[in-house]
Amino acid sequence: MPDDITTFFDRILDVFSDGIYISDRFGKTIKVNDMYEKLTGLKKENLLGRYVKELETEGVYDIAINPLVVKTGKPQTSLQNTSTGRKVILNGHPVFDHNGEVAYVITFVRDVTVLSQLKEQVSYQAELIEKYHREARYLRTRNHTNTIIENPKMRNLMELLKRIAVTDSTVLILGDTGVGKDVFATHIHQYSLRRDEPFFKINCATIPESLIESELFGYEPGAFSGASTKGKPGYFEMADKGTLFLDEIGELPLPMQAKLLRVLQDQEVMRIGSTKVKKVDVRFIAATNRNLEESVQKGTFRSDLYYRLRVAVLELPPLRERKEEIIPFIDFFLDKFNTKYRKKIDFSPEVKKLLQEYRWPGNVREMENLIQGLVVTQDKAMIEIEDLPNYLLNNKEMQEKLQLANVINTEEQSLGEIMEGFEKSVLEKALASHKSVAKVAKALKVDRSTIFRKLKKYGIIQ
Numbered sequence: 001m002p003d004d005i006t007t008f009f010d011r012i013l014d015v016f017s018d019g020i021y022i023s024d025r026f027g028k029t030i031k032v033n034d035m036y037e038k039l040t041g042l043k044k045e046n047l048l049g050r051y052v053k054e055l056e057t058e059g060v061y062d063i064a065i066n067p068l069v070v071k072t073g074k075p076q077t078s079l080q081n082t083s084t085g086r087k088v089i090l091n092g093h094p095v096f097d098h099n100g101e102v103a104y105v106i107t108f109v110r111d112v113t114v115l116s117q118l119k120e121q122v123s124y125q126a127e128l129i130e131k132y133h134r135e136a137r138y139l140r141t142r143n144h145t146n147t148i149i150e151n152p153k154m155r156n157l158m159e160l161l162k163r164i165a166v167t168d169s170t171v172l173i174l175g176d177t178g179v180g181k182d183v184f185a186t187h188i189h190q191y192s193l194r195r196d197e198p199f200f201k202i203n204c205a206t207i208p209e210s211l212i213e214s215e216l217f218g219y220e221p222g223a224f225s226g227a228s229t230k231g232k233p234g235y236f237e238m239a240d241k242g243t244l245f246l247d248e249i250g251e252l253p254l255p256m257q258a259k260l261l262r263v264l265q266d267q268e269v270m271r272i273g274s275t276k277v278k279k280v281d282v283r284f285i286a287a288t289n290r291n292l293e294e295s296v297q298k299g300t301f302r303s304d305l306y307y308r309l310r311v312a313v314l315e316l317p318p319l320r321e322r323k324e325e326i327i328p329f330i331d332f333f334l335d336k337f338n339t340k341y342r343k344k345i346d347f348s349p350e351v352k353k354l355l356q357e358y359r360w361p362g363n364v365r366e367m368e369n370l371i372q373g374l375v376v377t378q379d380k381a382m383i384e385i386e387d388l389p390n391y392l393l394n395n396k397e398m399q400e401k402l403q404l405a406n407v408i409n410t411e412e413q414s415l416g417e418i419m420e421g422f423e424k425s426v427l428e429k430a431l432a433s434h435k436s437v438a439k440v441a442k443a444l445k446v447d448r449s450t451i452f453r454k455l456k457k458y459g460i461i462q
């Protein structure tokens with residue numbers, strides 16, 4: 001007996017490479033082709049005669065578009081997750097009766113599991129690229145110095161650094177601007193077990209307050225107006241397995257301090273606009289030139305965060321308190337910039353002496369900039385005091401030190417000559433402030449005739 005048209009119709013449907021699902025205007029399943037079974041893992045006999053709403057309620061699939069097609073009379077598209085874990089794209093079209101009413105809905109179903117996996121992979125790769133971009137950007141801005149100048153005073157600090165580095169604990173680095181907090185943070189990472197993992201730095205003072213949260217936590221696509229449609233991982237996620245250096249932590253706004261504390265404690269982050277919590281494994285190093293204890297008292301820094309951060313503290317003294325490091329630093333930077341600019345410039349002993357006496361309010365950074373400036377701008381082989389920028393010489397304290405530096409010249413003078421020079425400079429200073437021989441004698445507890453004789457001897461009075 002020849003097959004009837006209905007049987008043929010079924011076979012025709014089975015030829016399609018898309019899944020086909022036909023329901024009537026009430027949502028009752030009328031026809032399902034072979035490909036639909038294959039894509040969804042659902043059997044025809046379990047679907048035919050069943051209502052799509054029922055199937056949706058039972059969780060056979062998560063979304064049905066048929067009711068919307070019936071309601072609007074217009075084609076609809078949607079993404080459906082089937083109970084077998086596949087992702088399919090649905091294209092539902094209305095089929096009208098002679099009254100113009102929707103009689104059937106025919107839905108074409110296409111498997112996009114691979115496509116969506118690819119999409120996920122592409123967005124994962126995009127995140128990786130972003131991460132490497134940021135890392136490269138940071139490395140480019142870093143000075144390529146791996147040297148930490150070590151001398152007996154710094155050795156204790158270096159030993160502490162190495163001991164702390166391997167413990168994986170949070171570190172707080174304290175010190176004035178330019179003392180080398182950044183350099184020390186990098187070294188902690190390099191001496192740690194995470195040395196082959198990423199190292200990121202974020203400066204809490206330079207990121208606008210409104211952006212700090214999204215920079216740290218990242219965001220989901222379209223999480224807020226102005227957010228990228230792709231979404232973005234934050235520094236906490238990007239530094240996963242590695243180290244995150246939070247510079248100028250004292251400038252972090254209070255609401256962010258609370259959120260940071262939670263991350264430090266739980267090692268969990270949630271992107272803005274997401275409901276998913278992500279575990280991260282980050283070692284934190286924080287640095288500040290602020291007195292955090294004072295900030296805690298003033299209420300601008302959370303005490304719980306402060307105590308959580310100060311598990312291990314590295315306190316870097318200002319350069320003026322590390323005097324024995326000044327000459328090694330001068331030699332280090334001279335060598336660095338002479339090599340860089342192909343020059344052979346040196347400093348005279350007087351210049352070196354003067355730089356040892358200088359206060360260095362900008363610490364190592366100030367010295368680095370000074371030496372770079374001199375190497376770049378000077379042509380002579382030996383830099384003398386008069387070649388130094390005025391600000392170094394123009395303050396009273398420096399003038400006095402300079403005077404003293406000129407008095408003490410151990411290379412060419414005997415002890416007697418040095419002492420005489422010193423005595424002369426003390427007497428000049430005393431006479432300038434006390435104005436009379438009698439007062440100088442009284443202040444220095446020496447009789448008047450001795451003072452008078454010495455003032456004459458040194459030519460201070462006639």
Ligand SMILES: Nc1ncnc2c1ncn2[C@@H]1O[C@H](COP(=O)(O)OP(=O)(O)OP(=O)(O)O)[C@@H](O)[C@H]1O
Nearest residue numbers: 143145147148149177178179180181182183364365
């Ligand atoms: N021990 C060191 N050896 C070599 N270079 C150093 C050392 N310490 C600091 N420097 C150099 O001095 C400059 C300032 O250092 P760094 O940026 O680490 O200071 P900082 O304390 O982090 O400053 P800020 O508080 O302003 O961020 C850098 O160019 C750095 O390379």
